[in-house]
Amino acid sequence: MAKQHPKVIAGIDTHADTHHVAVISETGRHLGDKEFLAVGSGYRQIVEFITGFGPVSSIGVEGTGSYGAELARVLSREHFWVLEVMRPNRQERRLRGKSDPLDAYQAAEAALAGSRVATPKARDGAVESLRVLRAERNSAMRARVAVMAQIKSILVSAPEPIRAKYRGLSRVAMMSALEKSRPIGDPAEPPNATAIVLKRLAVRYRHLNTEVALIDTELDAILTIHAPTLRDIQGVGTDVASQLLVTVGDNSERVTSEARFAALVGVAPIPAASGKTTRHRLSRGGDRQANKAIHRVVLVRMMSDSRTKTYVARRRQEGKTTKEIMRCLKRYVAREIYDQIMHPHPAPFAGQLRALRKAKNITLQAAADDLRVWPTALSRLERGLTRDDNFHKRYESWLNDH
Structure with missing residues (x-):
C-alpha cells in the first residue's frame, strides 16, 4: 500500500x-x-x-x-x-x-x-469589468463635480462684465455659453485670464460628461448580457445593479445565504437593546457603497412605489420612526435583490396589458380612476418602465373582469 x-x-x-x-x-x-x-x-x-x-x-x-x-x-x-x-x-x-x-x-x-x-472574489469575469469601469466612472464624477465647483468659485470673484454674461443661467446653459465663448487678449490681464480659464474648464466639463456617458453605455451593455433581469426590480438602475454585482463578485456562490448577503451590504439587523428597551439597528459593517445603493432603492420606492407608501403609512401608525421603517425596508430590498441575483426571474410581460385594455375600449384615465392610481403610473407599468408584480396581477385581474 x-x-x-x-x-x-x-x-x-x-x-x-x-x-x-x-x-x-x-x-x-x-x-x-x-x-x-x-x-x-x-x-x-x-x-x-x-x-x-x-x-x-x-x-x-x-x-x-x-x-x-x-x-x-x-x-x-x-x-x-x-x-x-x-x-x-x-x-x-x-x-x-x-x-x-x-x-x-x-x-x-x-x-x-x-x-x-x-472565500475571495474570483475577479475573472464580467463583474470584474464592471468594477474597473465603475472605478473610472467614480473618478470622472468627482472630477466633474470639482470642475463645476471651480467654475462657480472663479465666477464669484470675476469682474462684473464676465459675471453679468452668465448671471441667472442654468448650469447647462452656463456651461454651453462658456464653451462657446471666444476669449481674446493678453492672458496677463486678469479679465482675459479669467475668461480663458472659464472656457477651458467648460471644455473639460464636456469631456468628462462624454466620458461618464460612454462608461454608462458600457455598463449597460454588460448588464444587459450578464444580468438582464436585475434591473427589473423596482428602483434598481444601472448604477445600483452594477455596484451590487461588484459587491457580490463573479463567484456569487461565495454568498451562501440571504442573511450573509444582508450582512455583506450592511443591512443585517443586530440587537441594540438596553434595560426595558428592546430594539434592533442595522449593522454598520459590510460594503458601504452597496449599503448606499440599497438606501437609494428604498428612497426611490418611498417616493414612487404604491406598495411601499402603503407600508410606510401603516408602520407610522404603529409608532415606528422613519429610520426604523427604512431599516425594515432595506432588509426586504436586500432579500429581493439576493433572490434575483441567485435565481434570476424576468418581470411579467406588461405589453399585453395595454393591448387587452385597448381591446376592451377602456381608456387609461378610466382604468386609473377605478384602480385609484395615477394615469402616469399605469402608463409606465404598461410600457415596462416600472415593475410591480403585485399590482401587475391586480391590474390583469381587473382587465379580465371587465
Whole structure:
C-alpha cells in the first residue's frame, strides 16, 4: 500500500514587489518560509515551493483584492483552495509582533483553523469589468463635480462684465455659453485670464460628461448580457445593479445565504437593546457603497412605489420612526435583490396589458380612476418602465373582469 504524504497548509503575506510564503503542517508545525518576487516567474516559483512540501490542503492569502489579486488568480487556476485571510486584530499583533515571515505563518494558521478567512472574489469575469469601469466612472464624477465647483468659485470673484454674461443661467446653459465663448487678449490681464480659464474648464466639463456617458453605455451593455433581469426590480438602475454585482463578485456562490448577503451590504439587523428597551439597528459593517445603493432603492420606492407608501403609512401608525421603517425596508430590498441575483426571474410581460385594455375600449384615465392610481403610473407599468408584480396581477385581474 502506497504511503500517503501528510497535507500542508500555506500562508502568503502579499506586498507590491514581493510575496512572503510560509508552509505549515496539519498539526501547525512550521515547515519553512521564503520570499518571492511579485511577478509571473515568482508566482511559478511559489507554486513549486509550496508543492515541494507535499499535497496542499489550502492556501491563505492576505490582500486578494489588492497586491495578492493576480497571485490568487494563478493559484485558483492551479486548482488550489484559496482563502482570503483577514488582517489580525491589533491586540494580537501587539502580542505576537509583526514581520513578513510572522504574517505569512499567521495567514497559514488562520487557514488551518478556518478563522478570519473568507472565500475571495474570483475577479475573472464580467463583474470584474464592471468594477474597473465603475472605478473610472467614480473618478470622472468627482472630477466633474470639482470642475463645476471651480467654475462657480472663479465666477464669484470675476469682474462684473464676465459675471453679468452668465448671471441667472442654468448650469447647462452656463456651461454651453462658456464653451462657446471666444476669449481674446493678453492672458496677463486678469479679465482675459479669467475668461480663458472659464472656457477651458467648460471644455473639460464636456469631456468628462462624454466620458461618464460612454462608461454608462458600457455598463449597460454588460448588464444587459450578464444580468438582464436585475434591473427589473423596482428602483434598481444601472448604477445600483452594477455596484451590487461588484459587491457580490463573479463567484456569487461565495454568498451562501440571504442573511450573509444582508450582512455583506450592511443591512443585517443586530440587537441594540438596553434595560426595558428592546430594539434592533442595522449593522454598520459590510460594503458601504452597496449599503448606499440599497438606501437609494428604498428612497426611490418611498417616493414612487404604491406598495411601499402603503407600508410606510401603516408602520407610522404603529409608532415606528422613519429610520426604523427604512431599516425594515432595506432588509426586504436586500432579500429581493439576493433572490434575483441567485435565481434570476424576468418581470411579467406588461405589453399585453395595454393591448387587452385597448381591446376592451377602456381608456387609461378610466382604468386609473377605478384602480385609484395615477394615469402616469399605469402608463409606465404598461410600457415596462416600472415593475410591480403585485399590482401587475391586480391590474390583469381587473382587465379580465371587465
